[in-house]
Amino acid sequence: MIWELDMAILTLVLFCAVGAITVKDLLGAAILFGAYSFMMCLLWAIMGAVDVAFTEASVGAGVSTVFFVAAVFRTTRRTKD
């Protein structure tokens, strides 16, 4: 575990999260959410939780994002906030 790396990624995660909920485009939010998940996955890999990281990489960054995109595609990208 390298704590400098850990802290840097933690901060990045924070940015991604804020971005995902503030961006005024649902597709953008979905993609930012994917990035957020991927950052999380890195974080967990650093902390030694390899299985969790693996799962998050395939589920959070992968399938969840696909679901989001599919749902946005089926509905609308428009959002007021």
Add this chain to the structure above:
Amino acid sequence: MSGIVATIIAKYNYWIYICLMMIGLYAMITKRNLIKKIVGMNIFQTAIILFYVSIGAKRGGTIPIIEHAHGGQSHAVEAVHYINPLPHVLMLTAIVVAVATLGVALALAIRIYNRYRTLEEDEILSRIRGS
């Protein structure tokens, strides 16, 4: 100075998880777009997973897969050498639950969109009142 740095390192994970959780919660409470709320919900859930994984972290421990040689008898295993595996197990479950909830929530959002042609909660409510 080093004391402060040590404290920050020691608790930074927990602080960030609280921040993330609050971001998610805030999004769920105040956002009016249904999908945005779902994004908030996922951030919220992931933050809790981060919290659990942080519990499991162990300084000087390695990933919880025991080093062994095929066939050969493995040497005695010491707990301090490996990261606590239990939170990881729990969080695998939590991730699965999160994606399951996500699927259901998105399905609901799509149905709502098909009915009202919008995802904004206030617009939906005004349409319900209007009809």
Add this chain to the structure above:
Amino acid sequence: MKKLGLLLVILSGALLLYATVDFPLWGDPSSPASLHVSPRYIEKTMEETSVPNIVTAVLADYRGFDTMFETTVIFGAGVVCFLLLRVLGGEEGDHYYRHLPTGVTIHVKGAKGKSLSGEFERIDMLWTPYDLVIKTACRIMIPFIQIYALYVIAHGHHSPGGGFQGGVILGASVILLAISQNLRTALRRIGEKTVGILCAIGVFIYAGTGALCLALGRNFLDYAALASVLGTDPVTARSHGILIVETGVGIAVMATMIWIYNNVSSAGRYDEGL
């Protein structure tokens, strides 16, 4: 509303922060969490289950019951998505077909969908041509993804991974097919009914293994009971039992991921999808 929400959030955040004061330090090897229950898993896994990946052992054996329900949650989500979104039998209306060699589009009005000969392809009104590069690249990638997924499932005992991750990757490979070509192509490979039944079968393998242990006279999910069936000693039987249930998890997760994707991406109409 915004202000109230902010206040609530700050309040609960403050409560949570307040508690961190009494937390053990991050990564402290002598924290209660590292001392009470988990050491036993680390120290005894090899001799009790003969699985080096402790996470897999705990996941599928010590706390195998949790995992069974975790898989059930996924299965339930699949059923819910199907129940909510799937539009059954609503095939009335206009249909479009494209003649593959020429690219001519036919518009059939007000009839039930019928399958024309292989030269025609059913399309949606908003049809965009597919990119040949993507199509081909994905076609090449998909088998490798699938083989990797099988490896992840099978090698979960020794390396990160296991039924769940492998299942998701397997499902993702089919989803990739649906994205790169269209949903109908994917559905021809693995149909709706197959997916639905596979889902149930996957979880059933898990729960059924548990029930088998029960029938063989041990407690539910006590894989040691399988020793007599598999002809091995109890510890190896545990290892094999874990493999069996991981396979079940893999099947269930794969099928459910596909199922949810199919319903979400087509809003339950099972048309072209994304």
Add this chain to the structure above:
Amino acid sequence: METVFSIKPLLAVLVSVAAVPFLIWSRNPNTRETWTFAAAFVKFGIVLSMLPAVLSGTQIVCKVAQVMPGMAIAFRVDALGMLFALVSSSLWIVTSAYSIGYMRGLNEHGQTRYFCFFALALSATIGVAFAANLFTLYLFYEMLSFATYPLVTHHQDQEARSSGRKYLLYIVGTSIGLVLPAMITAYALGGTLEFSTKGFLAGTGSPALLTALLFLFVFGFAKAAVMPLHSWLPAAMVAPTPVSALLHAVAVVKVGVFSVVRVITGVFGVDLLQSLHLSPVLTAVASVTILVGSFVALSQNNLKRLLAFSTIAQLSYIVLGLGLLSPKGMTGGILHIAMHAFGKITLFFCAGAIFVATGKKNISEMVGIGRRMPVTMSAFFLGSLSIIGVPPCGGFISKWYLVTGTLEANQMPILFVLLASSLLNAAYFMPVVYRAFFCTPEEALFENRVQEAPLFCVGPPVITAAISIILLFYPQPFFRLAESAVRAITGG
């Protein structure tokens, strides 16, 4: 005191419930009425069969179910309960006959429903009479409230609806809002709810708490119509007259008073009340109700409303008698349950008979009616004499005992209240009778073709009036019951 186990009390309670399915399934009115009569007679028979045992000082007990630790659905037949059960079960027979005449005479709708709920209400009344503990009493008290609601609102019109609302608001509101907490407090204090001759609350709580409890009970049993919780009774007069007669002169209101009596004697005990010096307060409340009720009755034009206010006043006689805490006074109060019942039901029957025959409800429209309906109005006269408390009617006895009770307790003001009330009674009843009989032919408001109501309507008031007279000369069963009840209460 000897105690005998028997399921007779339970049977007495259940017999009318058991009749309900037969009532529902009987296709024609005659079978239905036969079943009603059968149930009424069986019930009366069972009650009567327990009389000798009770008179000889035996208690009959029957425990049905233990519902909570220290709390059971149980029956115990003692002298007080026997007296009340005897009155109500015997009057059910008469009222059934009267109901048939009245309902058929007016061709009312929903008669099956009417007879069913009537039977249920009677079950509840007997249940209250035989209840061995406060919980059983409360159970049947509530059952009675809900069983009488469809009877009160029988006409199903707007007036019935609003009266029904008022009825429930007062009755159920007080029983849940006042009695329930009082009962739970009593249970928490005494650890039991079983009635006993000495009460179970003595020495368990501070005087202030016990006083508050007593008033929660007295006002909580709003069926007793103690002011200021009386105004449901005039409102409930929208019900068909037989219902008013049995339920609002006999069953419902008497259940309220009976519950108060039970609480005073069985829960608190005379000694406790005496040591708390609550007698003056109780008697004061009762006196106010008596006087105000009588004054209001003076100004009523609707005959049934007049009777209702008269009932309000008369009920408080009973509370008053008990509140005196002297043996004579209590005997008078308990006897008044019976005496007032026979007198008042006669009056209601007469009012109903007049309505059936002429369709008139108001006193001002009844000038000269005595010439057309002499039998009915004679019965009315006798009934009113009983209420006023003059010979040759039974009311005299109870009033006599009440008066001696006041002397015994040395409560002169109460004596004046009783005398004033008697005068007021005379003042609102006698004009009715006078105008019915004594008027010039020109003043009479009736044509010649008005005749007596059908036999089923006229017979019952005659019977009850006759019983009223008989009771003056032969009050033995009731008198002995009242005496032995008082003996048990005072421990003498």
Add this chain to the structure above:
Amino acid sequence: MSHHFPALLVIAPLLSAFFISGAGWLNRRFCLPLAVASLGVAGLSALSLFWRVVQQGPVLYRLGGWDPPWGIAYAVDFLNAPVLVLICIVALLNLWASHRQVEEQFKEKTGAFYTLYVLMVTGLLGITVTGDAFNLYVLLEIASLSGYGLIAMGEDRAPLATLNYVYMGTIGACFYLLGIGYLYIVTGSLNMADIARILPGLYENKAVLTALIICLVGLWLKMAFFPLHVWLPNAYTFAPVPSAALIAPLMTKVMVYVMIRLMLTVFTPGYVFSTLGINDAVVWFAVIAIVMGAILALGQRDLKKMISYIIVAEVGYMVGGAWLGNRAGMTGAILHIINDALMTLCLFLAVAAITYRMKSYTFSSLKGLIRKMPFTMGAFILGGLSIIGVPPTCGFFSKWYLITGALQAGHYGFMAALLFSSLVNVVLFFRIIEIGFFEPFNEGHGHGEHGPEPMNEAPLSILVPLWIVALGLVVVGVYTSEIITHVLQFAIPKAIL
């Protein structure tokens, strides 16, 4: 076999869920028998477990053969045995009553509906029987997730109501998970009994306090405790009746059970009632919940919504009773779990019968209903009387204990709230009776024998279960003493006086 009942209890419905799901694709006729059979097996297991607990005391079942703090254990004791029986009975009766409607409404999706139905029951049974705090979370998610599916298939507005439920429910479940995490970080264990063993040394720890608060808030969200109830009325109102009649009686009640379980078994009464000083505050919250629930119920113009708000008030009863901190209050709360589930089931089955015939459940559609559907309305009134708290129906007895508890604790506000809500319930139910009884008004004075108006009762398949429940209300009421002396009194630790 008999000592495997704790596992069988959960496994039978779980396994059948997969078969039902398969049968939904292959042959839909098998769905219902499979569901009935599996719930029957679960019910028998629950009954025999209940019997064994009463006879021999608590039962522990080690899943996977691992000892408790390491593996997951099922613990059946005096507290959850009756709840298990209750869940099975409610699920079976409702299945019986609603299968006709399900098949008419869901057609091709019948299989999926029954799958979720059985999964929901599995989840609820698992929540109740488990002795592992994290396992509870997973089962909670199963129950909630299938609940979302069941609710969302209702009317037009159901998906939106469900999505709100999903948001609130997820926050609730996550809060619970977080609370368990806080406990785990200071104790290192997930087994309830084990945590309780370690906890006494940590009473001063801030993380334990926070864990308790977060867990409670999470559970209150799930059980719709007053300010957190906003998801409930819409979700239950717009849900299809068969689902509402399963979820409304069970979900909130099981959550109350979980709260009591946490208070008694995990955090221990010593900590919850003595070390912390929050009893009074929580009871006052309950008072607000009861009063507001009652007032909001008064404002409703349809049956389902009215009952939903009554449930909100009833949750206040149970939370308040549990937090009074004395034996009577706790007894009342546990007893009310059972009673309220039966009462709610009775009311919802009556609503099911009404909806089946009238196709509507607004007040205006109830006109003249006592004539048209006398048996349904009879059972409905019986249920209403129980909610009001009239003896000998069971509602009276739990109210009795709750009020006794309030008296002993000197909490007169709670007592007043209970009485107030009883009075409001009188108004609520008699308003319905008035509509059913008086309207349409008879012309004239209602004189003259009418020809018999057409009676249009619901089918027997609804009426019979409905009346079983309605009579069950009285039977449970009469047997209160047995339930308390043989079961509930052992469920409450001796430390609570």
